[in-house]
Amino acid sequence: MLTAIWKNENMKWMHKTSTWVIVGLVTLMIIGAALLGKWNGVEEESQWRADYEQALAQYEEGGEQTAASLTPELAAEYEYRLQENIPPLTAYGQWNYMDQMTLMVSFITLFSIIVTSTLVAGEFQTGSVKLLFIRPVARWKLLLGKYLSGMTFAALLTMFTLALVYLTGGLVFGFSPLGAPYLYSSEDLLERNVAVHMLSIFGLGFIQTAIMTLFAVMIASLFRSNAMAIGISVFSMFFGTTATALLAQLNETLASYSLFANNDLTVFISDNVRQLVDVSPWFSIMVLSCYTILFVVAALVSFTQRDVAI
């Protein structure tokens, strides 16, 4: 029965014009960003060795400390890169572009919220929920089917984004080697394959998408309004981080329990993003599980128990 519901909900988002507008926007953003980069003269830094050697030489001379001079950590990293021949991402046009396009995860989350909220709250707004609820199907299954269908859209959009970013990057900046190493911890000097790294970023980003979409489903189920669900979720997405950062200055322990201090798991596998509050991966997973249970219970109770009087 869940499969039947899932198929039905897929049919709903697939036949909406707004879905295809979203896909069009994502395509435009990806291709637009690549062309803009090319136009602004972003090129592969092929002479990175020479640059690094020069910077290191300056550092070793000592001299007066300027803003441009290296920190001891950075100097160690440069030395290690030169020694092991690990170029920075900027040495690979395609990987550099892909690294920057990991910001698409936020847009995928936004679009996943829009599509899934519409599947839940839209039924109440058009009144179609009445003919939906008088079927021999438990209401909790209907809600679960809607969420799974929304996540199917998000998963397909993620795969589409990943493929399009790879192809666009390759075609505009030239294809870089798949086996290139990526140094993901400058402190401990750990490296992994860059392709694996990109897949991991989008994969962990998907967890963020799934949790924020669940949050939106809860709001949609509580308020039965699409505008409320999208509005509140998107507002939280953008201002939750800022609010958590402010809270962290007042009370770090309290801030570490915030959803936004934990929902971006990509911080644990990349070097260039700073955590809002210093938390461990296991702590984040535990906090996220608690939020998930809270959202699921609130969404289910509201969806299954309340009268339909519209």
Place this chain on the structure above:
Amino acid sequence: MNQHPVLQLEGLTKSIQKTTVVHPLDLQVHAGEVFGFIGPNGAGKTTTIRMILGLVKATEGDVYIAGENVRSNFLTAISSVGGIIESPEMYDFLTGEQNLKHYARLAGNASANNIWDAAERTGIAYALKRKLKTYSLGMKQRLGLAQALLHQPKLLILDEPTNGLDPAGIRELRHYLRQLAEQEQMAVFISSHQLSDMEQMCDRIGIIHQGHLVDVQPVQSFVQGDRQKQVVTIVTDQPREASTALKPFTQEQTAVMDASSVRVSLSPDDVPQCVATLVEHGIRIYEVSVHHHSLEDQFLKVTNGGA
């Protein structure tokens, strides 16, 4: 007619905060019967229908559909029902066929045959490939009826099904509903404010007013009213003489006269004798007619009488 009612309401009550919207309501609808549920706006019709379908929880009392309690055994109970609640709101970005497929999947019967069969029966098959947003209200009503019939329900619940239908469509619907009741032994529960349609469609009528089920009667008794007295109009060019001649039958009541007719209240059995008497008195009779109460008269009488 089956022994057990297809739809049974037992003391069904709805209170919202401290206001009682539907007072304890008892009702039975049997297989093969078309039941009309009428009442002014805000009388509790829609709330009652929603309680039957489990969209609104009853404060007190129970609904049984084919013997299954809607409160405790919702999935089994609801699988015997097809319904339209208010205007049939479906998915206007999907085609008619996709809409029906959607509902058929949820009933576990999404074969193309089933879908096209339901659409043929309600006369919407020709538009099944078109998106719902191109449909007129009448076409949506037909598709709404098709989705209600997809799973061969025992009970059909229709809220204002004649809305948006043209007179030919209404006649067709009436014919079709009678056929469903008589040939397929379906129980049909219709709410409507189109009293004249209800009169011709239903076997029994229930009137709901201010949350109370005021009256439930076979449609014949509503229409014929009091069997003891009927208003008889006699068209004649001698109303004064006619009125005098009828004195023995009308007792102390006075006949109402105008230039060309006289109206008296009579028991139906007295009508032949009255005509014979008038003929004996040499009064020329052009027409004798018995006035039937319309459902509307009866409805207004029941609901305005401060019931």
